[in-house]
Amino acid sequence: MKSYRLEPGHGLAGLTVQNRDEPEPGRGQVLVRMRANSLGFRDLLVLAGDYPLPIRPGVVPGCEGAGEIVAVGQDVTRVKPGDRVAATVFPRWLDGPFRREDAAQLGTMIDGVLSEYALLSEDGVVRVPDHLSFEEAAALPLASVTAWNALTTGEAPHPGSTVLTLGSGAVSLFVLRFAKLSGARVIVTTSSAAKAGRLRALGADEVIDYREHPDWSSEVRALTGGVGVDRVVDTAGPLHQSLRSVAPSGEVAFVGYWLSGAEGAAPVDPAALFMAGAVLRRVATGSRAHFVQMNRAVEAHRLRPVIDRVFPFEDVSAAFAYCESGGGFGKVVISHG
Incomplete structure (x- = not known):
């Protein structure tokens, strides 16, 4: 062989x-x-x-x-x-x-x-x-098992809840599909209009171009009436923006840990963790x-x-x-x- x-x-x-x-x-x-x-x-x-x-x-x-x-x-x-x-x-x-x-x-x-x-x-x-x-x-x-774990461990999405997933990589695509099955509203970030169109075709309710809106967490807040989302699946970072996007008592499923030191990523202030009022959970497949x-x-x-x-x-x-x-x-x- x-x-x-x-x-x-x-x-x-x-x-x-x-x-x-x-x-x-x-x-x-x-x-x-x-x-x-x-x-x-x-x-x-x-x-x-x-x-x-x-x-x-x-x-x-x-x-x-x-x-x-x-x-x-x-x-x-x-x-x-x-x-x-x-x-x-x-x-x-x-x-x-x-x-x-x-x-x-x-x-x-x-x-x-x-x-x-x-x-x-x-x-x-x-x-x-x-x-x-x-x-x-x-x-x-x-990718799909990671997405399933990120969504279903803890309180799983349900009709009326909102999920944010970052980027259009394989994990995020599965998060989008699974979250829509649960009846949740799904927001996705991406880097291009072409990808945004494909994400909407897969069921995304809202798509944010993070190149056009570098402070995309502000866009998430605006789309949720200032409340934030119930769950963030963070596959790409930066983590501090995910913490600003999540609602109090929500959850950030942290998949993209290796990118925490990527160019443009800011260190996470402990005060940001505290003020988020959410659970931060590391997901390993x-x-x-x-x-x-x-x-x-x-x-x-x-x-x-x-x-x-x-x-x-x-x-x-x-x-x-x-x-x-x-x-x-x-x-x-x-x-x-």
Whole structure:
């Protein structure tokens, strides 16, 4: 089988393809013939060696992928050969709050799924909705589970509530879709009129161009009669503007932590945290339970992820380069054909 390998910190030069023997599943393991993968901003950080979690040299990269189980080891009971499954990003995080012992992540600390075959724990896979192609299912494990966790942990959105999500990246697109299912009013920030049109077509009630309105939190306040929104999903920052946008007793789900030091981002004043009167919660993707719950909603409403471009497995370097160029709308997917 062919398998990509990564030497972190070397960019695309550190990404190579190796030929290896097809592995055999041991006790509690499954062998998945990968059919599709997806990439995003997280993968660029891993490629650059600029990721918060340790990256093992020579690791198989990629935390998002879907495929078909072709073999199972002893004592496997949750799944069987022939099942269509997706990998969970944190295979040890099954349910409940995130703990340090759950931190082993595909594609950084342990081998990921950018490979023709992946050897995974049976606990680290979930069945995918039947109406999705493998390419669509591969778009779910990171961005959509993060969006689901960001929205549903705590008091979930409901008719009459207002959600703000920042930017038009993959997480925000899923936040928009899920929040609209709940009946919430959704405000989205973006950087261009073209993206604003596409966001409205997906159901956004209000779109704020943050290039035209750098102080976009003032626009959020104006759109909410000065009250603020019930929940902010902060994927891009700056955090101090999210705190100015949220209503008292609301919540900021903080996804874009690595951008807190980005150019133009102001340090967060402790007084701003206090005066916001809201909960600030860090979101680290989600558990297997989050993934299963989310899949039920995706299946019930026949949702399909927004896919930007599809690249062949043999051209992963081009897919990474496209991600790095920015400006896309939706997930970048790798198809194994």
